[in-house]
Amino acid sequence: LLGPPGVGKGTQAEKLAPELGTCHLSTGDVFRQGQIVPDGQRSPALDTALGAMRRGELVSDDIVIDMVRERAGCLRCRGGFLLDGFPRTVAQAEALDSLLEEQGTHLDAAVYYTVPRQTLIERLSGRRTCPSCNAVFHIASRPPRLPGICDDCSGRLVQRADDCPESISVRLAAYDQNTTPLIDYYRKTNRLLVVEADGPTDTICMRTLALLAEYKVDYHDNGDRNARPATF
Numbered sequence: 058l059l060g061p062p063g064v065g066k067g068t069q070a071e072k073l074a075p076e077l078g079t080c081h082l083s084t085g086d087v088f089r090q091g092q093i094v095p096d097g098q099r100s101p102a103l104d105t106a107l108g109a110m111r112r113g114e115l116v117s118d119d120i121v122i123d124m125v126r127e128r129a130g131c132l133r134c135r136g137g138f139l140l141d142g143f144p145r146t147v148a149q150a151e152a153l154d155s156l157l158e159e160q161g162t163h164l165d166a167a168v169y170y171t172v173p174r175q176t177l178i179e180r181l182s183g184r185r186t187c188p189s190c191n192a193v194f195h196i197a198s199r200p201p202r203l204p205g206i207c208d209d210c211s212g213r214l215v216q217r218a219d220d221c222p223e224s225i226s227v228r229l230a231a232y233d234q235n236t237t238p239l240i241d242y243y244r245k246t247n248r249l250l251v252v253e254a255d256g257p258t259d260t261i262c263m264r265t266l267a268l269l270a271e272y273k274v275d276y277h278d279n280g281d282r283n284a285r286p287a288t289f
């Protein structure tokens with residue numbers, strides 16, 4: 058899943074993975090889980106990654122690629138895989154293609170979600186997350202039943218450190234500079250599917266599934282597909 062911070066990649070991944078029967082790998086979630094490792098027990102690479110995340114900067118390609126490589130088993134899951142927030146640079150996309158080739162598989166499609174920039178800022182500023190079970194809420198569009206309390210596990214909701222205004226602008230700038238070239242990368246290799254991500258989350262999920270079906274992505278035997286970029 059490709060798209061700017063706050064476009065709804067994580068929200069859609071939670072809906073799509075059970076529908077498609079795929080494994081879901083979010084590089085952001087993996088790094089955030091590293092936050093629970095106590096100070097002094099983290100590897101230097103994890104410390105560097107967490108520092109970059111807090112500032113809203115991208116983690117270096119080497120660290121991210123190593124981390125995905127360590128989880129290469131995910132790419133061989135029987136039902137296929139759904140990558141959320143990876144790749145984010147052309148170097149990562151090239152490394153992913155090589156890794157998939159080594160694993161005897163390939164990427165069927167890159168689903169690119171788009172919304173106006175102001176919507177991104179509203180979504181990021183109002184997001185609240187549960188550090189215990191990773192559930193995601195929004196103070197306006199998806200409020201928890203009890204303010205500040207997770208519906209799923211009753212954990213206390215928090216605002217992500219990188220959802221402060223300073224980090225949001227750094228993240229959007231990092232996206233513009235490093236990740237937007239991937240739109241062309243996947244368009245040129247006929248794997249780009251563009252999905253409008255405005256509107257109710259269920260509608261966006263249905264749009265995505267319909268587009269994947271129209272594109273003839275077959276998750277189980279890597280069947281044929283139309284060789285053209287598409288917009289739903």
Ligand code: AP5
Nearest residue numbers: 062063064065066067068084085110116142180184195198
């Ligand atoms: P990551 O966790 O991947 O963050 P991100 O890409 O910035 O994406 P977000 O999680 O902020 O947003 P999202 O698109 O998933 O939106 P969500 O569904 O939560 O990465 C964090 C950091 O880790 C990076 O900044 C970087 O430092 C590092 N990192 C990770 N991967 C890396 C990589 N490959 N290379 C280098 N560094 C990497 O939705 C947002 C809010 O909107 C929620 O509150 C949700 O409820 C709400 N919402 C969602 N959909 C809708 C809708 N349709 N209508 C109304 N509200 C909605």
